[in-house]
Amino acid sequence: MSELAQSVSLPSANPSEARARDLDAALRAASPPEIIAAALREVGRDRLALVSSFGTESAALLKVMADVDPAIPVVFLDTGWLFAETLAYRDTLIDQLGLTDVRSIKPLDADLDRDDPARDLWFSDPDQCCFIRKVEPLRRALAPFEAWLNGRKRFQGGARAEIPVVEADGVRMKFNPFANVSREDINAIYALGKLPPHPLLASGFLSVGCMPCTSRAESDQDTRSGRWQGRGKTECGIHTMKTS
Numbered sequence: 001m002s003e004l005a006q007s008v009s010l011p012s013a014n015p016s017e018a019r020a021r022d023l024d025a026a027l028r029a030a031s032p033p034e035i036i037a038a039a040l041r042e043v044g045r046d047r048l049a050l051v052s053s054f055g056t057e058s059a060a061l062l063k064v065m066a067d068v069d070p071a072i073p074v075v076f077l078d079t080g081w082l083f084a085e086t087l088a089y090r091d092t093l094i095d096q097l098g099l100t101d102v103r104s105i106k107p108l109d110a111d112l113d114r115d116d117p118a119r120d121l122w123f124s125d126p127d128q129c130c131f132i133r134k135v136e137p138l139r140r141a142l143a144p145f146e147a148w149l150n151g152r153k154r155f156q157g158g159a160r161a162e163i164p165v166v167e168a169d170g171v172r173m174k175f176n177p178f179a180n181v182s183r184e185d186i187n188a189i190y191a192l193g194k195l196p197p198h199p200l201l202a203s204g205f206l207s208v209g210c211m212p213c214t215s216r217a218e219s220d221q222d223t224r225s226g227r228w229q230g231r232g233k234t235e236c237g238i239h240t241m242k243t244s
Contacts, residue, residue, distance in 0.1 A: 014168060014170075014171065016168045016169075016170075016171060016172060016173050017168040019173065020164075020166045020167050020168040020173045020174075021166075023038065023042070023165075023166040023173070024164045024165050024166040024167065026038075027165045027166060028165055029180075030165070032061070032064045032177040032178055032181065033064055033067065033068055033177075035165060035166075035175055035176075035177040036064060036065055036068045036069075036072075036149060036175070036177050037068055038175075039147055039149060039173075039175045039177075040068070040069060040072070042147060042173070043145075043146040043147045043173075045069060045071060045072055045073075046144075047144070047145050047146040047147065048072055048073070048145060048146070048147050048148070048149070049072070049073045049074070049075050049141070049142060049145045049147075049148045049149070050062070050065055050072055050073070050074045050075070050148065050149040050150070051074075051075045051076075051077075051138065051141075051142075051148055051149070051150050051238070052074055052075070052076055052150075052151065053076075053077070053086075053151075053208075053209065054076060054086055054089050054090040054093060054198075055086070055198060055207060055208045055209070056197070056198040056200070056201050056205065056206060056207055056208050057151060057153075057186055057207075058093075058151060058198075059093055059097075059190065059193075059195040059196070059197075059198075060151075060178070060186045060189040060190060060193075060195070061149070061150075061151040061177065061178055062074070062093055062097055062099065063097060063189055063193045063195055064177065064189065065149065066097040066098060066099060070097065070098045070099055070100055071100045071101055072101070072149075073101045073102075073103060073145075074099055074101060074102040074103065075103050075105060075138070075141045075142070075148075076090060076102055076103065076104045076105065077105055077133070077134050077137055077138060077141075077238075078104045078105065078106050079106075079107065079133035079134060079210050080106065080107065080112075080133065081122065081133065081210035081211050081212060081213075082210060082211070083200060083208060083211055083214075085198070085199040085200050085208075086198070086200075086208060088199070089196075089198050089199060090102070090104075092196060093195075093196075096195075096196070103141065105137045105138070105140065105141040106137065107132050107133045107136065107137050108132075108136070108137075111132040111136065112132065115128060115132050116129065116132065122210065122212040122213055123212070126213060126231060130236040133210070134236050134238050135236070135238055138238050142172065145172060146172050146173070147172050147173040147174070147175060148169070148172065148173075148174055148175070149174075149175045149176075149177060150174065150175075150176060151177075151178050152176050152178065152179065153178045153179065153181055153186075154179055154180065155181075155182060155183055158235075159235055163176050163179050164176065164179065165177075165179050165180070203216065204216035204217065205217070207227055209227055209236065213227060214227060215227075
């Protein structure tokens with residue numbers, strides 16, 4: 001907002017921005033279950049979704065969510081390039097955690113045929129590949145919802161180092177229940193919940209996305225250092241582009 005707009009106290013063009021700031025201040029020191037419960041109270045189950053990649057740390061957030069309400073809708077972006085191990089892990093966690101509303105969303109065939117007929121766009125233009133396989137499908141998937149939950153953590157570094165607990169994402173709010181957690185906290189959730197690790201974690205994959213753009217990484221490296229190696233790219237776009 002400009003200094004002029006501030007001086008005359010013009011209302012925010014997006015009410016979710018002001019509400020997100022208020023909630024972020026109120027929930028700054030809240031635990032992950034408290035943040036998820038607050039999101040439920042704010043918009044209701046039918047208007048809240050959790051977006052999960054079912055990656056190497058996803059089970060922790062899904063476990064916390066399931067303990068609060070296992071019927072919260074879960075959006076899973078099936079890009080067409082996922083590891084078979086990730087798809088199997090998704091099914092394992094659905095059964096173990098008793099998740100009742102997991103929605104697998106795929107890219108549109110028309111977008112793939114138009115922009116990636118040879119299915120090699122990941123190599124020539126990874127940003128556009130992520131857009132048609134993740135950003136656009138997520139926009140469609142989130143259309144019915146007023147708020148969404150995700151598993152980003154500050155300790156993952158990069159663009160995630162300063163994320164708030166609650167933020168505005170276009171017309172809806174984005175809750176980051178794990179913003180404040182540590183790696184030790186994540187490990188404790190896995191241990192207490194007897195959660196299985198992602199099958200590829202033992203093979204050196206610290207963060208798992210699409211097959212062409214995921215590499216092994218050293219254990220002392222940044223968690224996401226194995227994503228888009230050598231490209232100067234650290235995010236797929238769903239957290240850097242507005243979803244509405």
